[in-house]
Amino acid sequence: xxxxxxxxxxxxxxxxxxxxxxxxxxxxxxxxxxxxxxxxxxxxxxxxxxxxxxxxxxxxxxxxxxxxxxxxxxxxxxxxxxxxxxxxxxxxxxxxxxxxxxxxxxxxxxxxxxxxxxxxxxxxxxxxxxxxxxxxxxxxxxxxxxxxxxxxxxxxxxxxxxxxxxxxxxxxxxxxxxxxxxxxxxxxxxxxxxxxxxxxxxxxxxxxxxxxxxxxxxxxxxxxxxxxxxxxxxxxxxxxxxxxxxxxxxxxxxxxxxxxxxxxxxxxxxxxxxxxxxxxxxxxxxxxxxxxxxxxxxxxxxxxxxxxxxxxxxxxxxxxxxxxxxxxxxxxxxxxxxxxxxxxxxxxxx
Numbered sequence: 001x002x003x004x005x006x007x008x009x010x011x012x013x014x015x016x017x018x019x020x021x022x023x024x025x026x027x028x029x030x031x032x033x034x035x036x037x038x039x040x041x042x043x044x045x046x047x048x049x050x051x052x053x054x055x056x057x058x059x060x061x062x063x064x065x066x067x068x069x070x071x072x073x074x075x076x077x078x079x080x081x082x083x084x085x086x087x088x089x090x091x092x093x094x095x096x097x098x099x100x101x102x103x104x105x106x107x108x109x110x111x112x113x114x115x116x117x118x119x120x121x122x123x124x125x126x127x128x129x130x131x132x133x134x135x136x137x138x139x140x141x142x143x144x145x146x147x148x149x150x151x152x153x154x155x156x157x158x159x160x161x162x163x164x165x166x167x168x169x170x171x172x173x174x175x176x177x178x179x180x181x182x183x184x185x186x187x188x189x190x191x192x193x194x195x196x197x198x199x200x201x202x203x204x205x206x207x208x209x210x211x212x213x214x215x216x217x218x219x220x221x222x223x224x225x226x227x228x229x230x231x232x233x234x235x236x237x238x239x240x241x242x243x244x245x246x247x248x249x250x251x252x253x254x255x256x257x258x259x260x261x262x263x264x265x266x267x268x269x270x271x272x273x274x275x276x277x278x279x280x281x282x283x284x285x286x287x288x289x290x291x292x293x294x295x296x297x298x299x300x301x302x303x304x305x306x307x308x309x310x311x312x313x314x315x316x317x318x319x320x321x322x323x324x325x326x327x328x329x330x331x332x333x334x335x336x337x338x339x340x341x342x343x344x345x346x347x348x349x350x
Contacts, residue, residue, distance in 0.1 A: 066107065066108040067105055067106070067107060067108070068091075068092075068093035068094070068098070068105075068106035068107065068108050068195065069093065070097060070098055070099065070106075071097055072093075072094060072095050072096045072097055072098070074091065074093035074108060075091075075093050075094060075095035075149075075150055076089075076090055076091040076093065076110075076150065077089070077090040077091075077095070077146075077148065077149075077150045077349065078090070078349065078350060079341045079342075079349045079350060080341065080350070081117045081339045081340060081341055083117070083314075084116065084117055084118055084312065084314050084315050084339075085114050085115070085116070085117055085315050085316070086114070086115050086116065086117040086221070086225065086339065087112060087113070087114050088112065088113045088114075088115070088146055088221065089110070089111070089112045089113075090110075090111060090113075090146060090150045091108040091109060091110050091111070091150065091193070092106070092107070092108065092109060092111060092150050092151070092152060092193035092194075092195055093106060093108045093150055093195070094106060094149045094150050094151050094183065094185070094195055094203075095149045095150060095204075095207075096149060096183050096203035096204065096207070096284065097182070097183070097203070098181055098183065098185065098195065099181040099182065100181075100186075100187065101178070101179040101180070101181055101186060102176075102179040102186060102187070103190065104186065104187035104188050104189055104190055104194065105187050105189075105190055106187050106193075106194075106195035107187070107189060107190070107191065107192055107193050107194065107195070108193065109192060109193035111193060113146060113223070113318055114315065114316050114317060114318070115221060115222075115223050115224070115225045115315070115317060115318065115321070116224065116225030116309070116311065116312050116315050116317065116332075117225065117315075117339035118225070118312070118331070118332070118333055118337070118339050119224055119225030119226050119271070119309045119312075119332035119333065120225075120309060120310050120312045120324050120329050120330070120331065120332050121272055121273055121308055121309065121329065121330050121331070121332040122134035122308055122309065122310050122324065122325065122328060122329050123308055123328060125250065125262045125264070125272070126249065126250045126262075127256070127308070128242060128249040128250075128256035128257060129256070129257050130257045130258060130305060130306045133257075133258050133306035133307060133308050134306075134307060134308055134309065134310055134322070134325075135224065135306060135307035135308075135309070135310075135320070135321065135322065136306055137155035137156075137157065137304060137305050137306050137307065138155070138156075138157060138164050138165040138166070138305050138306070139157055139164045139165070140155050140157055140320060141157060141159065142154070142320075143196065143223075144222065144223055144303075144304070144307075144320060145220055145221055145222040145223050145228055145304075146220050146221055147197065147201055147204060147219055147220035147228070148204060148208075148218075148219060148220050148344065148347065148349060149183075149201060149203065149204040149207075149219075149220075150195075151183075151185050151195050151196055151197050151201060151204075152193075152194065152195065152196035152197070153196065153197065153220055153222065153228060153303060153304075154172070154196045154197065154198050154303060155198075155301075155303055155304060155305055156171040156172055156173065156198060156300070156301045156302055156303055156305050157171075157172065157305075158170075158171060158172030158175050158176060158198075159172075161175075162175050165301065165305055167297075167300065168296075168297035168300040168301075169297075171198070171300060171301065171302065172198045173198050173199055173279075173295060173300075173302050174297075176198070177199075180197075180198075180199065182202070182203070182282075182284055182285065182286065183197075183201060183202050183203035183204070183284055184197050184198075184199045184200060184201050184202045184203075184281065185197040185201065197277070197303070198302055198303050199277065199279050199281075199295055199302050199303070200219075200230050200231045200277040200278070200279050200280070200281040200295075200302075201219055201230075201277065201281075202281040202282045202283065202284040203284035204219050205217070205219065205230045205281055205284070206283055206284040207284075207345075207347065208230075208344050208345045208347060209345045210230055210232070210281070211236070212232075212236055213235075213236040214232065214235075214236050215229070215232055215233060215234055215235070215236065215268065216229045216230025216231055216232040216233070216276070217229070217230060217344050217345055218269070218274075218342060218344055219277065222275055222304065222307060222309070223307075223317065223318040223320055223321050224307045224308070224309025224310065224311075224317075224321050225309055225332065226260070226271055226273055226274050226275060226307075226308075226309055226332060227269060227271060227274045227275070228274070228275045228276070228277065228304075229274055229275070229276050229277070230276070230277055230281070231276060231277055231278055231279055231280075231281060231299070233253050233255075233261060233276065234253050234263075234267070234268065235253070237253050238299075239253070239254065239255050239261070239276045239278055240254055240255065240278060240298060240299060241254060241255050241256065241257055241259070241278075241300070241301075242254035242255065242256065243257060244298055244299075244300070250262065255276055255278070257301075257305070257306070258275070258301075258304050258305055258306040258307065258308060259275055259276055259277075259278055259301050259302075259303065259304045259305060260273055260274065260275045260276070260304065260308060261273065261274060261275075261276065264334055265334075266334050266336055270333055270334050270336055270337030270338070271332060271333050271334070271337065272330075272331070272332055272333060272334060273308060273309075273332060275303075275304045277302065277303055278295065278299040278300070278301065278302050278303075279295025279296075279299035279302050280295050280296075280299070307321070309321065309332060310322060310323065310324035310325065310329065311323050311324060312324055
C-alpha cells in the first residue's frame with residue numbers, strides 16, 4: 001500500500017496494482033473468490049492453523065524470495081524476551097488462507113525485529129491529538145508492526161498516489177478495500193515480503209476467539225513496544241475515536257486520534273497504553289462486497305496513524321522508532337507488569 005518508508009528498505013512495499021476494477025466486475029470476482037475460499041480451504045485451515053505453526057518451506061533467504069503457500073502452511077512466527085528487548089522472528093507468511101485480489105502475492109522472507117519489551121510512553125495521559133503524538137505515521141510507508149499471524153501491520157497511508165492520510169477518503173482502506181482478501185489483508189509486492197493489513201485481521205480474530213461481548217484479544221505488536229488489539233474495547237465496545245463518538249478522551253471508552261487508548265489500571269493488560277485496529281470484521285470465511293472486511297468512515301483510521309512510544313536506551317529498535325526524548329516520558333507499563341511472551345487463547349508465540 002505504500003512506497004518504501006525509511007525502514008526495512010529490503011522490503012519494497014510500493015503497490016504495483018492497477019486502480020480498482022469497475023464495481024460490477026469487482027462484485028462478480030468477490031462472490032466467486034469468497035465462495036471458493038469458504039468452501040475449499042477457509043473452514044479447515046482456520047482451526048488447524050490456530051493450533052500451531054506451519055512448516056518452514058516458505059522461509060526466504062537473503063537475496064531470494066519464495067511465494068507463501070495460500071493455505072497457511074508456510075507460517076513461521078516466534079518471540080523471545082531478553083532483558084529490555086522483545087525479538088520477533090517471522091517469514092511473513094500468514095497462518096491462514098490468503099488470496100490475491102491484486103497483482104501482488106504473499107512472499108516469504110525470514111526477518112527479525114527488535115522492539116522494547118518494556119515500552120516508554122511519550123506525553124501526557126490526556127494527549128489525544130495527532131499533533132501531540134511522538135511519531136507521525138500519516139506518510140509512513142511499509143511495516144509499522146507485526147501481527148501474530150505473521151502479517152505486517154501497516155498504517156492507513158496508501159502511498160503517494162493518495163497523499164498524506166488526513167481522513168478516510170485519503171486512506172488505503174478507502175482506495176484499496178476491494179483488494180483485501182477474506183482475512184482483511186493483501187500483498188504489495190511480487191518479490192519481497194509485504195502481506196499486510198490496514199484493517200482488523202478477521203481470520204486471526206476468529207482464531208483467537210473474538211466475541212461480540214468481550215474485549216478483543218491482542219493481535220500483535222506495534223514497533224514502539226505497545227500491544228495491538230482487535231476492534232473491541234472494554235465491555236466489547238466497538239472502539240472509535242473520541243472525535244467520531246463525541247466522547248471525552250480519558251473519561252469515555254473511545255480512542256485518541258492515533259487509534260490508541262490510555263488506561264493504566266491493569267484491567268486490560270499490564271501496559272498503560274495500547275492500539276486498536278478499528279472497524280468491522282467477519283468470520284474470515286466470507287466477505288461482503290465490494291471488498292472483504294473494509295470498514296467505513298466511522299472507523300477511521302482503522303490502523304494507527306501515529307504512535308506515542310519511543311525507543312528506550314539500550315534497545316535497538318526498528319528504524320521508524322526514534323530514541324526517547326530527554327523529558328516528557330514515563331513508563332509505558334504498570335507496576336505489576338513483567339515482560340514475557342504472551343499465549344493468546346491457546347496460541348503459543350514462543
